[in-house]
Amino acid sequence: MTSIAPFHGFGLGLRRTHYADFLEGDVPVDFVEVISENYMVEGGKPLRILEQVRAKHPVILHGVSLSIGSAHGMDHDYLAKLKALIDRIEPLWASDHLCWTHNSAHNSHDLLPLPLTREALEVVCENIDRAQTALGRVMLFENPSSYLTFPEDEMAEWEFLSEMARRTGCYLLLDVNNVHVSAQNHGFSAQDYIAGLPLDRVRQIHLAGHTPGEIVIDTHDREVCGEVWALYAETVARTGPVATMIERDDKIPPLAELLGELDHARALAAQRIAA
Amino acid sequence: MSALAQVQDAMLARILDEDLPLLPGWTPRHAAGLAVYRNNYRSALVEALRSTFERTARLVGEDSFERAAAHHVITHPPTSWTLDLAGEGFDATCAQLFAQDPxxxxxxxxxxxxxxxxxxxxxxxxxxxxxxxxxxxxxxxxxxxxxxxxxxxxxxxxxxxxxxxxxxxxxxxxxxxxxxxxxxxxxxxxxxxxxxxxxxxxxxxxxxxxxxxxxxxxxxxxxxxxxxxxxxxxxxxxxxxxxxxxxxxx
CATH class of the missing domain: 3.90.930.50 (Outer Surface Protein A; domain 3)
Structure with a gap:
C-alpha cells in the first residue's frame, strides 16, 4: 500500500447544478471532490460527466457508505464497485467517514456516530485494514459531526482518530466545521480537539456551513461562518499547506459564490502559513 | 453478538421506529440527538423518492406524495448502500395506496x-x-x-x-x-x-x-x-x- 503525498490546493465539491460550469468553462480550482456513490453505477451519463471533469481536474472520491464502524462487517459489493471507480478515475485519494451506516439488515443513509470504546476502535481498525487491502491503497477518514454521545464512551474522539490513524496507516480528512458542530453539541473545546490530532496525518480539510440551534446541525446549506473560518485559520497555521475545499449540498448557490468562499480560504491560508 | 453490534442494532431500530423506548441509560438529550438522525434518515429517503418520482409527485399532489413516500420508507426500509435503489417497489406502494387511480x-x-x-x-x-x-x-x-x-x-x-x-x-x-x-x-x-x-x-x-x-x-x-x-x-x-x-x- 502506498502513502499519500500532500497536495496543496483548493477545491470544490462537484454538484449537478454546476456540471455545465465544469464541463464548458475553465473553473479556477486545483481539484474537484465528488461523492463516490453517485458514480458507482454500471454506466450512462454520470460516468461520462465524471470522466470529462477528470480530464480537466484532479478528482477526489469522497464516500458516505463504506461504514467502517459497522460491527456487522464490510459490504463486499460496495468495495468492489468503489475499486472499479478508483481504477477508472485514478483519484488523488479516496475518503470516507468515521461512522457506521448499516447493520446486518438495513442502511441508514446517514453518518451514524460510534460509541468511542476500545471495542469500536478494534472494529474500525479491522474494517479499515480490509478496505485498504481490497482497494490496494490507503484512505482518508473524516471526523463526523455528531448529535449524541454514548454513555459507554471511553475516550475522546480525537484520541480515537489518532489511534485509528496510528494503527491502520490511514490519513485524516479534517472537517473543521464538524469539529465546531460537535464541540458546540457536546461541550468540548474545538481547539483541544485540533491540538489532540496527529496533524501530520491530515491530507485534506473540509469547510462548510451549519444550522445553529439547541442542537447544531451540519446542514451544508449556507456559507462558512466566522467561528469556523477562525478555527480553519488556527488549524492551517499548524498543519501548513493542505488541500482545502468548501462543501455545499443544499441551497446550492451559483458557482461564483462558492469560488468567492474558496478565495477567502486561499487568502486565510496564505496569511496564516506565511505568519 | 458483540456489544457494539447490539448498540448499533438498537440504535438503527429506534431510528426506523420512533415508538420504541429509549435505550437504558439514555436521557432526553440522547432522545433529541436521536431525533436529528431519524429526521436525516427520513428526509434523505423521501427526498430521493421525490427526485426519482417527480412526475408522480406532480400527478398526486405534494401532500399525497409526501404521505406515500413516508409510508414507503416505513414499509420498505433500505437494505442497499445506494440511495439509487430507495425507490424500488414504490410503484407497488402506489398501486396499494392509490388503488382507485391505477x-x-x-x-x-x-x-x-x-x-x-x-x-x-x-x-x-x-x-x-x-x-x-x-x-x-x-x-x-x-x-x-x-x-x-x-x-x-x-x-x-x-x-x-x-x-x-x-x-x-x-x-x-x-x-x-x-x-x-x-x-x-x-x-x-x-x-x-x-x-x-x-x-x-x-x-x-x-x-x-x-x-x-x-x-x-x-x-x-x-x-x-x-x-x-x-x-x-x-x-x-x-x-x-x-x-x-x-x-x-x-
Missing part, C-alpha cells in the same frame, strides 16, 4: 424504469446491418433457435393508460386496449415507447429467453396465422432500428 402506479413504474435505465451498463447495439451480417449464413434450424440479448436496463409492462400523455401532461387517458410500455436507453437518454400488447408479450418472452420461433408462435396465437409472420418481421426490424438489441444470444 395511472399513479403506472407512472411511478415508468419513472422507476427510466431511472434504472439511466445508469444501466453501457453496451453496443446490434443494428439491421449487423444483424444481417450475423445471420447471413443461417439455415432453417438456426432461425428456429434465434435468440436475442436485449440492451441493459430494458424494462416493460402492460399499461391501461396512454403513457405519453401521462408522462408529458399528467393526463390519465384510458386506452381503448391494454398496451405495453418498453423502456430502454438511447445513448445517454432513457426513452420509452408504447406498443401493442402482442408485440409487448413477444418481447417479454424473448427477454426471458424464448426463441424467435417461440415468439412467432405466441404472435400466431394472438394475431392469427395470416397476420403473425409479417408482424414478427416488422417487430424485429423495429427492435433493431431502435437499438433494443445488444447482440444475438448464444
Amino acid at each position: 395511472e399513479v402506479a403506472e407512472l411511478a413504474w415508468l419513472e422507476w424504469a427510466m431511472h434504472r435505465a439511466f445508469v444501466a451498463r453501457d453496451a453496443a447495439r446490434l443494428d439491421g446491418a449487423g444483424f444481417a451480417a450475423a445471420t447471413a449464413s443461417y439455415g432453417d434450424a438456426d432461425w428456429a433457435g434465434l435468440r436475442l440479448r436485449f440492451v441493459p436496463g430494458i424494462a416493460l409492462r402492460t399499461l391501461r393508460h396512454d403513457v405519453k400523455r401521462l408522462w408529458s401532461d399528467r393526463d390519465a387517458h384510458l386506452l381503448e386496449e391494454v398496451a405495453c410500455c418498453i423502456v430502454w436507453r438511447e445513448g445517454e437518454r432513457p426513452v420509452f415507447q408504447q406498443v401493442p400488447l402482442p408485440e409487448g408479450e413477444a418481447l417479454s418472452a424473448m427477454e426471458r429467453g424464448a426463441s424467435f420461433a417461440e415468439a412467432c408462435e405466441l404472435l400466431s396465437g394472438l394475431l392469427g396465422e395470416d397476420e403473425a409472420p409479417a408482424a414478427a418481421g416488422a417487430m424485429l426490424a423495429r427492435w433493431l432500428a431502435e437499438g433494443l438489441v445488444e447482440t444475438l444470444a448464444q
Whole structure:
C-alpha cells in the first residue's frame, strides 16, 4: 500500500447544478471532490460527466457508505464497485467517514456516530485494514459531526482518530466545521480537539456551513461562518499547506459564490502559513 | 453478538421506529440527538423518492406524495448502500395506496424504469446491418433457435393508460386496449415507447429467453396465422432500428 503525498490546493465539491460550469468553462480550482456513490453505477451519463471533469481536474472520491464502524462487517459489493471507480478515475485519494451506516439488515443513509470504546476502535481498525487491502491503497477518514454521545464512551474522539490513524496507516480528512458542530453539541473545546490530532496525518480539510440551534446541525446549506473560518485559520497555521475545499449540498448557490468562499480560504491560508 | 453490534442494532431500530423506548441509560438529550438522525434518515429517503418520482409527485399532489413516500420508507426500509435503489417497489406502494387511480402506479413504474435505465451498463447495439451480417449464413434450424440479448436496463409492462400523455401532461387517458410500455436507453437518454400488447408479450418472452420461433408462435396465437409472420418481421426490424438489441444470444 502506498502513502499519500500532500497536495496543496483548493477545491470544490462537484454538484449537478454546476456540471455545465465544469464541463464548458475553465473553473479556477486545483481539484474537484465528488461523492463516490453517485458514480458507482454500471454506466450512462454520470460516468461520462465524471470522466470529462477528470480530464480537466484532479478528482477526489469522497464516500458516505463504506461504514467502517459497522460491527456487522464490510459490504463486499460496495468495495468492489468503489475499486472499479478508483481504477477508472485514478483519484488523488479516496475518503470516507468515521461512522457506521448499516447493520446486518438495513442502511441508514446517514453518518451514524460510534460509541468511542476500545471495542469500536478494534472494529474500525479491522474494517479499515480490509478496505485498504481490497482497494490496494490507503484512505482518508473524516471526523463526523455528531448529535449524541454514548454513555459507554471511553475516550475522546480525537484520541480515537489518532489511534485509528496510528494503527491502520490511514490519513485524516479534517472537517473543521464538524469539529465546531460537535464541540458546540457536546461541550468540548474545538481547539483541544485540533491540538489532540496527529496533524501530520491530515491530507485534506473540509469547510462548510451549519444550522445553529439547541442542537447544531451540519446542514451544508449556507456559507462558512466566522467561528469556523477562525478555527480553519488556527488549524492551517499548524498543519501548513493542505488541500482545502468548501462543501455545499443544499441551497446550492451559483458557482461564483462558492469560488468567492474558496478565495477567502486561499487568502486565510496564505496569511496564516506565511505568519 | 458483540456489544457494539447490539448498540448499533438498537440504535438503527429506534431510528426506523420512533415508538420504541429509549435505550437504558439514555436521557432526553440522547432522545433529541436521536431525533436529528431519524429526521436525516427520513428526509434523505423521501427526498430521493421525490427526485426519482417527480412526475408522480406532480400527478398526486405534494401532500399525497409526501404521505406515500413516508409510508414507503416505513414499509420498505433500505437494505442497499445506494440511495439509487430507495425507490424500488414504490410503484407497488402506489398501486396499494392509490388503488382507485391505477395511472399513479403506472407512472411511478415508468419513472422507476427510466431511472434504472439511466445508469444501466453501457453496451453496443446490434443494428439491421449487423444483424444481417450475423445471420447471413443461417439455415432453417438456426432461425428456429434465434435468440436475442436485449440492451441493459430494458424494462416493460402492460399499461391501461396512454403513457405519453401521462408522462408529458399528467393526463390519465384510458386506452381503448391494454398496451405495453418498453423502456430502454438511447445513448445517454432513457426513452420509452408504447406498443401493442402482442408485440409487448413477444418481447417479454424473448427477454426471458424464448426463441424467435417461440415468439412467432405466441404472435400466431394472438394475431392469427395470416397476420403473425409479417408482424414478427416488422417487430424485429423495429427492435433493431431502435437499438433494443445488444447482440444475438448464444
